[in-house]
Amino acid sequence: MSVAHKIKPGDAVSAAEVTANFSSLTTINQVGRLQIEAGSIDTRHISSTPDDWKEITVLTNPGTYPGAAGVVVLIGGGPPVPVHNTGMVLIVVKAQYKGLPGGLTDCRLRLSVGATNVRTAAIALGPSEDLAFSTVYAFTAFAATHAISLDILGTAAPNFQIIDPEIHVYAVRG
Amino acid sequence: MHYVKKEIFVPGGVADADTLMREFYRASGAEISLDQNNIKDNSINYSTTVDPGDENLHYARATTRTTTDQSQSVFPVGPTTQYILYREGVFVPTTTVAERWIHGRSGPLISDPSLYLEFETVVTTPFMLYASGNIAVPGTTSRTAITCEIFINGEPSGVPVTVGVEANAGTSKTHFCLFHQVVLPPGRQVVEFAAMKLVTPNSFAATEVNIAAIGFAR
Numbered sequence: 284m285s286v287a288h289k290i291k292p293g294d295a296v297s298a299a300e301v302t303a304n305f306s307s308l309t310t311i312n313q314v315g316r317l318q319i320e321a322g323s324i325d326t327r328h329i330s331s332t333p334d335d336w337k338e339i340t341v342l343t344n345p346g347t348y349p350g351a352a353g354v355v356v357l358i359g360g361g362p363p364v365p366v367h368n369t370g371m372v373l374i375v376v377k378a379q380y381k382g383l384p385g386g387l388t389d390c391r392l393r394l395s396v397g398a399t400n401v402r403t404a405a406i407a408l409g410p411s412e413d414l415a416f417s418t419v420y421a422f423t424a425f426a427a428t429h430a431i432s433l434d435i436l437g438t439a440a441p442n443f444q445i446i447d448p449e450i451h452v453y454a455v456r457g
Numbered sequence: 458m459h460y461v462k463k464e465i466f467v468p469g470g471v472a473d474a475d476t477l478m479r480e481f482y483r484a485s486g487a488e489i490s491l492d493q494n495n496i497k498d499n500s501i502n503y504s505t506t507v508d509p510g511d512e513n514l515h516y517a518r519a520t521t522r523t524t525t526d527q528s529q530s531v532f533p534v535g536p537t538t539q540y541i542l543y544r545e546g547v548f549v550p551t552t553t554v555a556e557r558w559i560h561g562r563s564g565p566l567i568s569d570p571s572l573y574l575e576f577e578t579v580v581t582t583p584f585m586l587y588a589s590g591n592i593a594v595p596g597t598t599s600r601t602a603i604t605c606e607i608f609i610n611g612e613p614s615g616v617p618v619t620v621g622v623e624a625n626a627g628t629s630k631t632h633f634c635l636f637h638q639v640v641l642p643p644g645r646q647v648v649e650f651a652a653m654k655l656v657t658p659n660s661f662a663a664t665e666v667n668i669a670a671i672g673f674a675r
Contacts, residue, residue: 286478286481286482286485289478290474290477290478291474291478292473292474292475293474294474296474301477304481307485308481308484308485308488371541371671386626386627387625387626387627387628387629392632402589402667403591403665404589404591404632405591405593405630405631405632405664405665406630406631406632407627407628407629407630407631408622408623408625408629408630408631409622409623409624409625409629411623412622412623414631414632416632417634418589418632418634419587419589419634419636420589421541421587421669421671422541423541
């Protein structure tokens with residue numbers, strides 16, 4: 284970036300040269316990092332930083348869901364969650380687990396992003412045992428939307444319940 | 458510096474080439490020596506901050522993000538984990554030892570090597586750490602409590618989580634989730650998971666443990 288034409292006294296000034304000089308000053312969007320003074324950029328200049336977690340959505344499915352042998356979808360099937368592509372996504376899952384009369388349960392609570400099961404919580408508790416379940420998972424988004432779902436994989440007698448499952452989705456605009 | 462036009466050019470005025478060029482040079486100089494006064498607040502997006510590689514450490518004072526020793530992809534089909542450090546598949550081997558921290562390992566045996574998350578920071582950086590996994594307690598004969606904790610550079614983070622199971626004939630399992638925010642100074646960082654059984658006689662193991670660290674360096 285520099286002034287394009289030097290205009291000297293006595294020059295027959297060309298409007299085109301004056302215009303070119305002005306135009307050369309508009310190239311501020313070409314500034315590279317070598318032209319920025321060390322330490323001159325302060326956090327106030329940064330529009331969005333990764334600690335700005337924003338709650339994108341809360342996926343809920345209030346109710347009581349008994350376990351079963353096989354898959355029970357708790358949350359899923361809705362539209363995919365819009366996120367900031369290449370930004371971080373933080374998922375917080377909450378649910379209540381309640382043991383019912385019977386032997387040990389066998390519950391696998393699975394969090395999936397798209398078709399990929401990313402976290403599995405194994406819960407096998409006795410009939411008198413309840414659990415306030417929570418877990419977190421973070422990943423870097425690679426699309427504008429991601430389907431996020433929660434299900435149960437039961438392999439034994441369905442002597443447990445999942446109550447009021449929730450998925451909170453937070454994201455950062457990178 | 459801000460650029461402030463000093464010479465006022467008015468319609469019909471006599472052109473002064475020297476004055477005109479001085480004004481051009483002043484404007485050009487203002488752009489060449491950009492400093493904080495030339496940058497509008499909130500005008501720089503985080504994604505434009507530069508990685509503090511060797512060639513630009515000079516410019517790393519306020520705009521760097523953490524250099525990382527990428528451990529493992531956080532998502533099997535996604536791009537590189539630009540912001541998230543992640544370690545999956547940590548075990549705490551089956552043990553009956555009580556009241557002693559058992560640190561995460563690369564396999565289910567006590568002789569397996571330690572498995573931890575290691576990375577390096579170049580600026581003081583706020584970090585969000587989390588760990589989650591499953592605790593198994595086989596054949597519990599009495600109520601069993603397991604305390605889980607994230608260790609940072611060999612020291613407990615101070616935010617433990619204790620989970621427990623009642624006496625059961627089979628293998629009881631439960632899930633734990635730890636969440637911690639900490640400001641780490643520049644240097645090498647080691648984040649570990651560890652668990653400790655309290656005084657009951659049963660054994661326990663932790664499986665499918667993952668540890669993650671998300672840095673917020675500017």
